[in-house]
Amino acid sequence: MRVSAKRSKACYRCEAPGETREHFPPKAFFPKGANLQLKTVRSCKEHNNSKSEDDMYVLTHICLNTSRHGNLAQSTFLRAVVGQLEKAPKFGEMIARGSRWLEDGEREYPIDVRRFDSFFDALTCAIYLDKFDARFDSDRHTMRHVYLNFRSEDDASMAMARLAESSMSWFATNHADHIEHYEADRVDEVVYENDVIAPAGTKASITIGHRFYGSFRVISLLTQTLPPSLRSYGD
Ligand SMILES: [Zn+2]
Numbered sequence: 620m621r622v623s624a625k626r627s628k629a630c631y632r633c634e635a636p637g638e639t640r641e642h643f644p645p646k647a648f649f650p651k652g653a654n655l656q657l658k659t660v661r662s663c664k665e666h667n668n669s670k671s672e673d674d675m676y677v678l679t680h681i682c683l684n685t686s687r688h689g690n691l692a693q694s695t696f697l698r699a700v701v702g703q704l705e706k707a708p709k710f711g712e713m714i715a716r717g718s719r720w721l722e723d724g725e726r727e728y729p730i731d732v733r734r735f736d737s738f739f740d741a742l743t744c745a746i747y748l749d750k751f752d753a754r755f756d757s758d759r760h761t762m763r764h765v766y767l768n769f770r771s772e773d774d775a776s777m778a779m780a781r782l783a784e785s786s787m788s789w790f791a792t793n794h795a796d797h798i799e800h801y802e803a804d805r806v807d808e809v810v811y812e813n814d815v816i817a818p819a820g821t822k823a824s825i826t827i828g829h830r831f832y833g834s835f836r837v838i839s840l841l842t843q844t845l846p847p848s849l850r851s852y853g854d
Contacts (some may be wrong), residue, residue, distance in 0.1 A: 637661025
């Protein structure tokens with residue numbers, strides 16, 4: 620008998636017991652007191668603890684990137700991030716290190732992409748489990764994330780971002796019926812939403828478009844790996 624991964628008591632990332640509950644996206648991203656009906660997955664202590672510092676790092680940068688006068692990203696910044704910056708000055712120094720003013724009056728912050736990747740790995744694994752009732756299997760798919768709001772000096776990553784963005788909008792225009800849309804919560808503005816494109820379920824490649832505060836966009840590409848019999852081909 621196949622045991623449903625959701626009903627199993629294991630962690631969403633590993634075989635360890637899922638002793639805690641992980642909200643996805645994290646609660647800190649949402650206004651306080653909002654009647655949250657966030658989804659949760661079971662998590663082992665290790666995966667839960669290792670995640671919380673990345674959560675604050677990512678939230679801070681998303682807010683810095685999308686905060687405009689009076690919008691939800693700004694109020695989230697004031698509520699959830701400013702206190703943290705005051706409590707932990709080193710965290711603020713780390714965020715500001717290497718930042719500079721640009722000619723258009725915007726401030727540019729360097730990003731540690733590994734911390735973003737680790738956040739989006741976790742979020743994508745949670746979405747995967749919730750949607751397919753199976754733990755993400757790195758033998759079946761490789762995972763990478765494309766950050767549409769970031770400027771990179773690396774031409775290859777900019778090209779990848781443009782390609783991922785245009786294939787998402789091609790899908791939206793031509794195969795809207797294959798896109799499953801989800802919105803986490805609505806206060807006045809949508810905090811988090813995603814579009815999942817998985818026409819063949821887990822049997823082929825999967826694309827997930829994430830959007831925070833209406834404007835911070837990330838595309839997660841789960842590319843189907845070659846079956847073992849074909850992997851040495853071309854070596
Ligand atoms: Zn775990």
